[in-house]
Amino acid sequence: MKTLVWVEHEGGALKDATLSAVTAAAKLGEVHLLVAGEGVGGVADAASKIAGVGKVHVADNAAYAHALPEAVAPLVVELMGHHDAFVAPATSNGKNIAPRVAALLDVMQVSDILSVEGDKTFTRPIYAGNAIATVKSNDAKLVITVRGTAFEKAAAEGGSGAVEAVSAAASGEGSKFVGAEISKSERPELTSAKVIVSGGRALASSENFHSVIEPLADKLGAAVGASRAAVDAGYVPNDYQVGQTGKIVAPEVYVAVGISGAIQHLAGMKDSKTIIAINKDEDAPIFQVADIGLVGDLFTIVPELTSKL
Structure with missing residues (x-):
């Protein structure tokens, strides 16, 4: 074949x-x-x-x-x-x-x-x-x-x-290229990164997302991802979204911060080698797939973790 x-x-x-x-x-x-x-x-x-x-x-x-x-x-x-x-x-x-x-x-x-x-x-x-x-x-x-x-x-x-x-084939007229707005980042591409730090709805605002998630990602040399809830709330652009209707990833380490773990999100990251979950709800579904779980306030845990790296 x-x-x-x-x-x-x-x-x-x-x-x-x-x-x-x-x-x-x-x-x-x-x-x-x-x-x-x-x-x-x-x-x-x-x-x-x-x-x-x-x-x-x-x-x-x-x-x-x-x-x-x-x-x-x-x-x-x-x-x-x-x-x-x-x-x-x-x-x-x-x-x-x-x-x-x-x-x-x-x-x-x-x-x-x-x-x-x-x-x-x-x-x-x-x-x-x-x-x-x-x-x-x-x-x-x-x-x-x-x-x-x-x-x-x-x-x-x-x-x-x-x-x-090979020569060009006869192409259809169904569309034409108008322009592209390409985001540039010094961080690794989400789908090929070895480490990903993702944030969820619990971050509560775009300002919190950037001030809590990005410093940790920078220390780890990681890509930044997000749950659909965080994207829908406008915290980050939709090209950050991990999940069934976003990007499918399988990094060496996936850090889920303030993400409850809906099945749509798990579908996009559950093949990660090591999953670290940080959530104040000890019954959050994300802990069922996590290799390491930290129960507590992300606004305390994440900055402390970042400062020690």
Whole structure:
């Protein structure tokens, strides 16, 4: 089976989500990559060095500069004539492109897989991760999105895949790029950080969130996350949100401050290696998944913890 993997990249660099998708794709058979964008020669070279990659298809064209799904999907469909499966990381881009590819191919998409059980059999979470479904596709072509936290990252070095240029496919007119407002931070990216400090509704205000959470995150070299309640209350932007309707993370250490632990939040972080919970309610559900729990006033505990680091 030949599998085509969508390569996530930004600023001329590969994103970690690609490496996890390669690991998943390797379980299906031969791995080919698709690098699409403008001026992506360096990305293609880096992609060719990923361990286990046989070929890198490069579509270097202004039409793909912003990875608009209406432009990328026809390109993928054209390449699927020589591939059996299309695999994309379950990122914003991947989840935008894959359904359009599935629709054009008239096949079922298998979303957010956690494991590969056979050529066409996979596991995926349902009910906010409270149950795991085993699904099998009977379609001739597979379209799959991969939960990056469920698979080890493939080695970024050691491969020697052949690089092959592909021409632009006829793209749809469904959308056009108007502009982007990209937040910049010196902290690690939330989905790839080894340590995350998240705050919840109990922080009570945006000022408290920044004054309590961020100093601790800075001391730990951590990314900053938040529960949906904190985002809905306007304490932080929605790109901080961890959970079922936010980002799925699995860091080495996850510090949950003032987060009760609703199942929607747990769905986004329960695979973290070590979970530290700080909450004044000793019966909060977060303590059921925490490896270390501190019961007390976060406005006392967190500043004291920060001062001792």
